[in-house]
Amino acid sequence: MVTAKRWDCYARFYDLLLKSMAAERAQLFQRLDLSQPLQVYLAGCGSGLDLPYLPAQSTVLAVDFSAEMLKHCESLQQKLDSQGHQLDLTLRQSKAELSGLVDQSVDLVILHLILAVTDNPQGLLQEAVRVLKPGGKISIWDKFVPPNQSISTLRRFLDFFSRKLGTTLLLQIDTLLQGYSLAIIQRQALLGGQMQHLLLQKATQEEPQKQ
Numbered sequence: 001m002v003t004a005k006r007w008d009c010y011a012r013f014y015d016l017l018l019k020s021m022a023a024e025r026a027q028l029f030q031r032l033d034l035s036q037p038l039q040v041y042l043a044g045c046g047s048g049l050d051l052p053y054l055p056a057q058s059t060v061l062a063v064d065f066s067a068e069m070l071k072h073c074e075s076l077q078q079k080l081d082s083q084g085h086q087l088d089l090t091l092r093q094s095k096a097e098l099s100g101l102v103d104q105s106v107d108l109v110i111l112h113l114i115l116a117v118t119d120n121p122q123g124l125l126q127e128a129v130r131v132l133k134p135g136g137k138i139s140i141w142d143k144f145v146p147p148n149q150s151i152s153t154l155r156r157f158l159d160f161f162s163r164k165l166g167t168t169l170l171l172q173i174d175t176l177l178q179g180y181s182l183a184i185i186q187r188q189a190l191l192g193g194q195m196q197h198l199l200l201q202k203a204t205q206e207e208p209q210k211q
Contacts, residue, residue: 001117001163001166001167001168002164002165002166004067006166007064007065007066007068007069007166008066008068008069010066011047011072012068014069014072015047015072018049018113024190024195025050025112025141026053028139028141028188028197029050029053031186031197031199032053032139034053034055037055037058037059038054038055038058038106038108039059039133040059040061040108040109041061041063041099041106042062042063043063043096043099043111043114043127044063044112044113044124045062045063045069045070045073046064046072046073046113047076048062048073048076049076050110050112051076051080051089052085054087056085056086057086058087058088060087060088060089060090061101062089062092063091063092063093063094063095063099064096065096095120096114096118097120098127099127099131102131103131105133106131106132106133106136107133107137108132108137108139109131109137109139110138110139111140111142112139112140112141113141113142115140115142115171115176116167116169116171117166117167117168121171121176122176125176125177125180129202134204135204136202137185137199137201137202138182138202139197139198139200140173140196140198141195141196141197142171142173142195142196143167143168143169143194144172144193144194144195145169145170146192146193146194147193149193151170155170156170177200182200182201182202182203184198184199185200185201186199
């Protein structure tokens with residue numbers, strides 16, 4: 001939708017823009033109930049606002065295609081480290097659907113505010129499932145069309161302008177999830193369903209795969 005250079009510019013005020021959503025972010029991590037160190041893939045990490053909520057000593061791969069966002073993420077990691085919240089963090093500049101991780105290698109994939117801004121949401125979800133261990137979890141938090149609603153003409157009109165800024169309003173999460181062996185174990189609708197948080201769990205190897 002927009003280039004990495006555009007997101008480099010957004011990095012200057014990204015944290016300020018998302019400050020209004022800080023309480024919501026904290027609440028969704030409370031629902032995740034993370035206590036033990038994990039292997040984590042943080043896709044589209046932005047400035048690293050999810051890092052403080054991950055269990056200390058976790059091994060984290062954080063990927064973003066904006067170099068400036070990654071600089072902010074590194075600065076936050078250093079601050080957390082000085083406060084005793086240590087993470088084994090690897091930063092990588094790349095598209096989120098190209099993690100470079102091996103199959104079934106992480107316990108948790110975080111897809112927060114990334115599916116609606118990537119040009120390839122289906123590819124990103126496929127990558128998340130690929131790298132996730134059986135029984136592992138995916139946390140999705142983003143803008144979606146409310147459940148059981150069709151995409152209105154007004155929404156399509158507004159989407160034309162939102163895409164110029166780098167995000168779409170047309171994603172339907174249930175449609176994206178079709179065909180994957182992912183169980184929805186938590187679902188929270190916010191802002192009338194315009195924002196949703198889903199916690200998904202990948203089927204174990206013993207469970208049948210969806211056709």
